Amino acid sequence: xxxxxxxxxxxxxxxxxxxxxxxxxxxxxxxxxxxxxxxxxxxxxxxxxxxxxxxxxxxxxxxxxxxxxxxxxxxxxxxxxxxxxxxxxxxxxxxxxxxxxxxxxxxxxxxxxxxxxxxxxxxxxxxxxxxxxxxxxxxxxxxxxxxxxxxxxxxxxxxxxx
Amino acid sequence: xxxxxxxxxxxxxxxxxxxxxxxxxxxxxxxxxxxxxxxxxxxxxxxxxxxxxxxxxxxxxxxxxxxxxxxxxxxxxxxxxxxxxxxxxxxxxxxxxxxxxxxxxxxxxxxxxxxxxxxxxxxxxxxxxxxxxxxxxxxxxxxxxxxxxxxxxxxxxxxxxxxxxxxxxxxxxxxxxxxxxxxxxxxxxxxxxxxxxxxxxxxxxxxxxxxxxxxxxxxxxxxxxxxxxxxxxxxxxxxxxxxxxxxxxxxxxxxxxxxxxxxxxxxxxxxxxxxxxxxxxxxxxxxxxxxxxxxxxxxxxxxxxxxxxxxxxxxxxxxxxxxxxxxxxxxxxxxxxxxxxxxxxxxxxxxxxxxxxxxxxxxxxxxxxxxxxxxxxxxxxxxxxxxxxxxxxxxxxxxxxxxxxxxxxxxxxxxxxxxxxxxxxxxxxxxxxxxxxxxxxxxxxxxxxxxxxxxxxxxxxxxxxxxxxxxxxxxxxxxxxxxxxxxxxxxxxxxxxxxxxxxxxxxxxxxxxxxxxxxxxxxxxxxxxxxxxxxxxxxxxxxxxxxxxxxxxxxxxxxxxxxxxxxxxxxxxxxxxxxxxxxxxxxxxxxxxxxxxxxxxxxxxxxxxxxxxxxxxxxxxxxxxxxxxxxxxxxxxxxxxxxxxxxxxxxxxxxxxxxxxxxxxxxxxxxxxxxxxxxxxxxxxxxxxxxxxxxxxxxxxxxxxxxxxxxxxxxxxxxxxxxxxxxxxxxxxxxxxxxxxxxxxxxxxxxxxxxxxxxxxxxxxxxxxxxxxxxxxxxxxxxxxxxxxxxxxx
Numbered sequence: 039x040x041x042x043x044x045x046x047x048x049x050x051x052x053x054x055x056x057x058x059x060x061x062x063x064x065x066x067x068x069x070x071x072x073x074x075x076x077x078x079x080x081x082x083x084x085x086x087x088x089x090x091x092x093x094x095x096x097x098x099x100x101x102x103x104x105x106x107x108x109x110x111x112x113x114x115x116x117x118x119x120x121x122x123x124x125x126x127x128x129x130x131x132x133x134x135x136x137x138x139x140x141x142x143x144x145x146x147x148x149x150x151x152x153x154x155x156x157x158x159x160x161x162x163x164x165x166x167x168x169x170x171x172x173x174x175x176x177x178x179x180x181x182x183x184x185x186x187x188x189x190x191x192x193x194x195x196x197x198x199x200x
Numbered sequence: 201x202x203x204x205x206x207x208x209x210x211x212x213x214x215x216x217x218x219x220x221x222x223x224x225x226x227x228x229x230x231x232x233x234x235x236x237x238x239x240x241x242x243x244x245x246x247x248x249x250x251x252x253x254x255x256x257x258x259x260x261x262x263x264x265x266x267x268x269x270x271x272x273x274x275x276x277x278x279x280x281x282x283x284x285x286x287x288x289x290x291x292x293x294x295x296x297x298x299x300x301x302x303x304x305x306x307x308x309x310x311x312x313x314x315x316x317x318x319x320x321x322x323x324x325x326x327x328x329x330x331x332x333x334x335x336x337x338x339x340x341x342x343x344x345x346x347x348x349x350x351x352x353x354x355x356x357x358x359x360x361x362x363x364x365x366x367x368x369x370x371x372x373x374x375x376x377x378x379x380x381x382x383x384x385x386x387x388x389x390x391x392x393x394x395x396x397x398x399x400x401x402x403x404x405x406x407x408x409x410x411x412x413x414x415x416x417x418x419x420x421x422x423x424x425x426x427x428x429x430x431x432x433x434x435x436x437x438x439x440x441x442x443x444x445x446x447x448x449x450x451x452x453x454x455x456x457x458x459x460x461x462x463x464x465x466x467x468x469x470x471x472x473x474x475x476x477x478x479x480x481x482x483x484x485x486x487x488x489x490x491x492x493x494x495x496x497x498x499x500x501x502x503x504x505x506x507x508x509x510x511x512x513x514x515x516x517x518x519x520x521x522x523x524x525x526x527x528x529x530x531x532x533x534x535x536x537x538x539x540x541x542x543x544x545x546x547x548x549x550x551x552x553x554x555x556x557x558x559x560x561x562x563x564x565x566x567x568x569x570x571x572x573x574x575x576x577x578x579x580x581x582x583x584x585x586x587x588x589x590x591x592x593x594x595x596x597x598x599x600x601x602x603x604x605x606x607x608x609x610x611x612x613x614x615x616x617x618x619x620x621x622x623x624x625x626x627x628x629x630x631x632x633x634x635x636x637x638x639x640x641x642x643x644x645x646x647x648x649x650x651x652x653x654x655x656x657x658x659x660x661x662x663x664x665x666x667x668x669x670x671x672x673x674x675x676x677x678x679x680x681x682x683x684x685x686x687x688x689x690x691x692x693x694x695x696x697x698x699x700x701x702x703x704x705x706x707x708x709x710x711x712x713x714x715x716x717x718x719x720x721x722x723x724x725x726x727x728x729x730x731x732x733x734x735x736x737x738x739x740x741x742x743x744x745x746x747x748x749x750x751x752x753x754x755x756x757x758x759x760x761x762x763x764x765x766x767x768x769x770x771x772x773x774x775x776x777x778x779x780x781x782x783x784x785x786x787x788x789x790x791x792x793x794x795x796x797x798x799x800x801x802x803x804x805x806x807x808x809x810x811x812x813x814x815x816x817x818x819x820x821x822x823x824x825x826x827x828x829x830x831x832x833x834x835x836x837x838x839x840x841x842x843x844x845x846x847x848x849x850x851x852x853x854x855x856x857x858x859x860x861x862x863x864x865x866x867x868x869x870x871x872x873x874x875x876x877x878x879x880x881x882x883x884x885x886x887x888x889x890x891x892x893x894x895x896x897x898x899x900x901x902x903x904x905x906x907x908x909x910x911x912x913x914x915x916x917x918x919x920x921x922x923x924x925x926x927x928x929x930x931x932x933x934x935x936x937x938x939x940x941x942x943x944x945x946x947x948x949x950x951x952x953x954x955x956x957x958x959x960x961x962x963x964x965x966x967x968x969x970x971x972x973x974x975x976x977x978x979x980x981x982x983x984x985x986x987x988x989x990x991x992x993x994x
Contacts, residue, residue, distance in 0.1 A: 057323065064322075073239040074232020076456070078405040079489045083911035086405055114232035127230040131222060134880050138710025139229030140236065140405045140456030165919035172911070174405050174457045175710050177883030178919040 045106045047072070048116040058104055062096075063087045065103035066113060074114040074143045078172070085171025088144035089113045095151040097170075114143035117150065125188040125195075126150045135184035137175035144171050149185045158189055216791055217723025220876040223715045224730070225708075234454040237409045238486050240424045245411070246275055248472050248485035249325035251315040251332050252495065253307035256343070256565040256904020257354065258336040260305060260314070267331040268317060273324035275479060277332065278316040278471060280304035288474050291440055293531035294464055294682065295539075297368070298360075299568060300529070301467045301474075307336070308356055308528035309567050310904050311494035316471040318483060341565035341904035342366065345503050345525035348562035356528060356563040368530040368561040374544035374621040379554035383517030387509030391592045396974045397581045398993040399501035399525070399566070399898040400891075401493055402573040403916060404709070406456020408496050409486030410469045412476040421448045421477075425469065426455035428462045428707050429747030432684060434739050436465050441473065452737035458709035459888070460571040461497050463533050463749050490909045497533070498898055499573030501525035501566075502543075502581045508589040510597060515608040516553040520546055520585065524561040529568035532561070533749070534577045535679035535686065541577030542670050544621040548586035549630050549668045549842060550608040555620040565904045573892075574885055574949035576671045576750040587665040587954035588972075591961065595971060601664050601958065602638065606631055609666075623670060625840045626935050628868070633930045634666060637844035637866040640928050646848060650962075659851040659967065663959025666845075667951040670838040671943040672755020681746065687834045688752070689743025690760035692721065692768055694827040696814040698807025699731040702764070705745020706757035707737055711945060712877045713753060717761050719873055720939065724765030725772075726792020726806055743830065751841070751943035754873065755934075760833035762938040767829035774820045775813055775827075776804040839934045839942035843867040845951040847959040856983035858894055858960055860921070863952070866928035870942035879927055882948045886925050889952025891917040893960075897976050897993055 044053040047070060054069050066075050066089065077099050078086035087098040090112040117124040126149055129135065136142040145168060152159060152167040159167065164185045165178065173181060228234050265277040280302040283289040290298045303314050315332050319325035342348050342356060348366040357363045384390060411424040421443060427433050430450040438445045455462065468485045475483040487496065503523040509516055524540060526532050534541035540559035547555045572578065590608075594601040609630040610617050617625045637643075646662050653660045676685035691703040702721050706713055718732040735741050745757065769789065776794035777784040780802060787794045787803075795803030804812075813819070813827040848862040865882055872878045888896075895915035899907045908914040933940025953975060960977045964970035964986060973985045974992050984990055 059323070067238075071241075072232075073235075076236065076406070077238075078407070078456075079911040081489065081910045081912050083916075084405060084489075118231055123230070130230050131226040134223065134876050136226060136229050137712065137880060137884060138405070138455060138457045139225070139234045140454075140710075142229050143232045146230065161924070169918040169920045172405060172916045172918060174403065174459070174888070174916070175884040176880060177885075177887035177925060178922050179883045179925055180880060182919065182924075 041104060043104050043107050045108060046110045048112055056103055060103045061099055062101045062103045062106055063098040066098060072113050072115055076140055076143060078140065083172065085144045085148060086141050088147045088171065090147055090151055093151070095148045114146055117146060124150065125191045126153065129184035129188035129191065133180045133184040133187050135176060135180040141171060141173045145173065145181060152185065153189055153192065157192060159185065216726060216728060217719055218873050221715055221719055221729060221874055223712050224718065225712065225714045236406055236454050236456050237411070237424060237426045240411045240453065242411065242413055242482040245482040245484055246318050246320055246479065247322045247325045248475055248483050249317045249329055250313050250468055250471070250491065251317065251329045252491070253303065253310060253312040253314055255307055255336050255338050256310045256341040257339040258307050259339060260303060260307060261335040261337050263315060264333040265315065267333065268328040271324065271328045271331060273320040274317060274328045276318045276475065278302065278475060283474060286474055288440065288470055291465065291470050292436065293529055295530045295532050297530035299467065299531060301470045309565050310906055311491070311567060313467040316475065318475050318479060343564060343566065343900045343902060343904050345523045345562050345564055348564050356565060366563040368526045368563050369539045371558060371560040372539045373558050375556040376554050376620065377556045380517050380519050380556035383553040384507065384509050384519065387511050387516055389593065389597055390507060390509045391589065391596045392507040393589060393592050393972050395504045395506060395585055395588055395972070396992045397500040397502040397504070397584055398975055399498050400573060400896040401498050401898055401914060402459035402461035402571065403493065403914065404457030404459055404461050407487040407489060407492040408462060408466060410472045411482055411484045412472040413482035414476040414480065416480045419447055421473065423448065423450045424453060425450060426452055426462055428458045428709060428749050430707055430737065430739050431705055431744045432681065432746055433465055435684065437473065440470065450739045452707055455709040459574045460499060460533065460749055462709065463571055464497050464531055466496055489911060493898065493914050494906045494909050495567050497571035498567055498569040499571055500581055501570055504585055506585055506589050508593050510593055513607055515550050515590065515593065515604065518547060518552060518555040518586065518589065520557045522559040524559055525564050525566065526561045526570065527564055527566040527568040530561065531568045533571045535673060535681055537679060538577065541572065543578040543582045545579055545623055545668065545670050546582035546586050547619045547621050548583065549610060549666050551610045551614065552620050557621060566900060572749060574888055574946045576669055576673065576946055579669050580950045583667040583950045584954045587667065588957065591958045592971065595965060602634065602643065605664070605666050606634060624837060625668060626837060627932050628840065628842055629930065629932055630666065630842060633842065633866050633868050634844040636928045636930055637846050637864050640866065640926055641846045641864045654966065657853065659853055659963045661849045661851065661959040661961070661963025663847040663849070663955045663957065663962055665951050665955035665958060667947065668840055668842040669947055669950055670840055671751035671946065672835055672839045673750050673752060674838055675836060676834050684746060686746050687832050688745030688757040688760050689830065689832045690757065690764040691743045691830045692764045692828065694768055694810045696811055698727065698810045700727055701733045701735055702761055703735040703742040704757050704761060705742055705747065706753040707748045709748065711748065711753060711881065712874065716874050716877055720758055720761045721765050724762055725769060751946045754941045755839045755937060755943040756833055756835055758941055759835065759938050760831050763833055764829050764831040767831060768827060771827060771829065772806060772809045774823060775809050778818065778820045779804050779809065779812055836936050839870070839937055841867065841869040841942040841944060841947050843947055843951050845955040847955040849956065849959040849963055851960065851963045851982065856979040856986060858977050858982060860890060860923045860956060862926060863923050864926045864928065865948060866930065867944060867947055868930045868932050869944035869947065870932060870934045870937065871940035873939065873941060878944050881945045882927055883925050885946060885948025886952050887917055887922050888949045889956065890922055893953040893956035893975055893977055894921065895976050895978065899993055
């Protein structure tokens with residue numbers, strides 16, 4: 039049995055016949071071949087699979103693709119627009135906030151969502167925001183620093199433009 | 201337009217060679233464009249899944265695969281019987297033992313591989329696992345290593361001819377027993393402790409997996425597999441599959457962390473290869489998280505008893521007796537001649553009179569291993585033990601733990617220093633590094649604060665650890681793995697454009713090799729790092745070498761890259777002499793340029809020399825064209841990084857929750873090629889140490905059921921458990937490494953658990969009488985210790 043699922047992914051309307059049990063992470067990776075979104079645990083603990091659904095960061099291994107019918111999904115591939123990196127991507131590079139890179143897409147989507155909601159988070163607020171995501175490489179210190187970098191960069195840009 | 205390639209950076213941040221250069225590999229990772237194992241897709245590819253044993257020890261009565269085979273999407277179901285016909289039912293382990301690829305007569309640990317299903321897609325493959333009927337006859341299981349050698353213990357490895365008990369390898373000793381007895385007889389203080397370094401797991405965020413693609417037309421076997429030692433794996437596959445090595449190509453694309461877990465060859469790899477050979481199509485198999493935790497390389501599981509003694513206020517002797525739990529098949533990772541790895545570095549950083557170490561390894565009905573979880577072959581266990589014992593001794597002597605260490609350190613003038621177990625430490629100034637850590641911590645103020653808090657009923661602890669590691673294995677005269685010398689190759693080609701490609705046998709799993717190794721060439725040849733491509737992870741495109749683990753990359757491969765760069769520089773000198781119409785000995789080098797001594801204006805840049813090397817112009821007499829070189833580097837000794845770590849913890853008196861408030865890490869890893877990457881390595885290792893000390897544990901019930909088979913139960917520290925690490929450094933260059941570097945990746949994992957546990961005990965000793973607690977220091981375990989009921993982890 040298959041069902042039809044339609045949603046907007048990174049601004050593009052997609053429509054596919056899939057098994058009803060298919061997880062969103064597999065829909066994104068296998069059906070749409072957007073492999074930037076990773077999976078690491080199967081139990082909603084690691085956060086490597088975080089994407090945004092209607093703006094909210096969601097673990098895509100914990101939701102069926104069918105549940106996203108009619109919704110807007112954004113993956114890590116959406117961050118760079120017309121060759122322009124998102125400040126959060128720049129911050130991760132500037133502050134060496136990634137090593138093996140496997141958790142990075144989930145971390146980027148989680149922290150982008152944080153900054154959209156709270157443009158000037160404290161270090162503790164950043165740590166709380168990423169506490170649902172595991173990084174085995176960085177010890178988190180540089181991720182906190184990267185988010186601060188992005189927050190400051192965006193504030194400075196807003197000032198210049200404002 | 202801002203991209204990673206052209207982000208504005210002041211020139212001071214863009215050094216030619218060493219320095220805080222931002223990473224080249226980031227560009228793909230921050231865009232989600234890394235290529236990890238599960239991202240590999242080949243035309244016609246099918247998917248494998250493994251049926252695993254629910255029992256820790258059982259006889260297999262029957263396996264019925266007929267219902268699975270009837271599944272419309274299933275292509276094949278492979279069992280031990282099928283593998284037997286291919287001669288692949290058993291495979292060699294990294295420790296000269298054998299391991300069942302698929303269980304035939306018996307299963308020997310929970311999670312052991314029993315059948316391999318190949319289907320058109322992953323969902324179907326997993327569905328089909330439910331359709332395989334296996335009848336088991338459960339047997340009593342051995343879970344506790346201390347009971348493995350009991351006379352009535354069931355024999356686990358009855359498959360091995362002549363095996364009469366559960367001893368996995370003969371008792372191994374180091375040091376001098378008699379001299380140690382004498383040291384203890386002469387001592388004025390002696391302490392003893394039973395200490396367990398419990399079983400834990402490297403748990404890289406990306407699990408293990410493989411894509412195997414055998415081409416029946418050409419006989420070529422293509423493998424994609426995230427592993428830490430692709431050349432060694434290829435040699436193993438060549439032996440197992442009976443193929444010539446040049447008919448096997450292993451590609452490690454991006455690897456989502458390894459930490460020792462991706463060193464061994466696993467049964468799933470052999471199943472996928474066999475599946476592809478039989479089916480003639482590419483087969484992908486990738487573990488889920490539970491499979492990773494319950495079946496692939498665990499770490500530690502050392503059950504230790506130790507005694508330490510002192511005389512006149514100084515540590516003089518150490519005696520250690522270890523039972524090593526290697527699980528059902530001995531696939532512990534270490535050089536051949538060292539069945540307990542480098543555990544005998546347990547004499548630590550101290551000028552001892554004598555020491556003696558005894559290790560025996562046993563089989564149990566638990567998953568096979570153990571690998572070195574971010575550790576140079578059991579050094580983590582050794583450092584944990586000695587640093588716990590020093591604190592135990594300090595407690596007994598009522599001495600400050602730092603004072604006792606300072607009094608007992610090997611002094612700077614004693615290097616090179618031969619330890620009581622036979623290591624030759626090449627350099628060090630331990631007291632200086634300890635002092636830097638004390639300064640950053642504000643040690644005296646912390647002790648004052650602790651006293652004040654104690655008066656208010658608050659529990660604060662300060663823990664210290666000082667470690668010396670031996671990394672960069674290793675000299676071929678001393679060590680090998682499966683008969684393979686632990687050397688690494690480098691191949692450097694400077695092209696006519698003056699840009700270069702350096703191929704290395706080290707295998708990054710996130711360590712930043714593409715940046716660091718480019719910086720080494722840049723430093724040596726003056727070619728900008730952005731013009732140097734680092735190639736690795738493809739056995740067809742890189743020289744032979746043993747890969748990345750045991751902090752080997754910089755000590756061995758880094759040295760190889762430095763030496764090969766110098767070879768190219770020497771060739772460039774001869775060419776430059778021809779170009780400048782002078783003698784080579786009249787030339788001097790500065791970054792990127794040979795010039796005439798006494799006439800510095802007259803010189804040749806490396807890119808001009810490269811043009812000349814490939815041009816139609818004459819070369820020096822007897823010299824071939826081109827500007828290439830190759831090297832296989834054989835390190836003359838290990839390198840010995842060291843460090844002083846201080847942890848400050850608070851223990852909640854009501855919940856026994858341990859919070860690490862501060863962590864100070866001062867590392868001496870010699871010369872730092874990219875200090876930003878070094879800091880990042882230290883942060884990551886410290887986080888793992890926080891996990892091991894507080895949370896990470898693979899435990900089992902009496903029947904051998906693994907109780908921590910997902911990230912719901914195997915707890916990895918998050919940003920909330922990790923403090924804002926405070927780093928410091930001292931620099932004592934390694935005297936025998938061409939760059940003076942020593943390696944750093946594992947130091948923080950080695951040094952942090954004892955510092956944290958020492959801090960927890962320091963918080964609880966005076967008020968609650970706690971003088972030992974085994975890891976992990978979970979609230980339940982700490983609470984039990986506070987009530988006088990401390991128990992070892994099971």
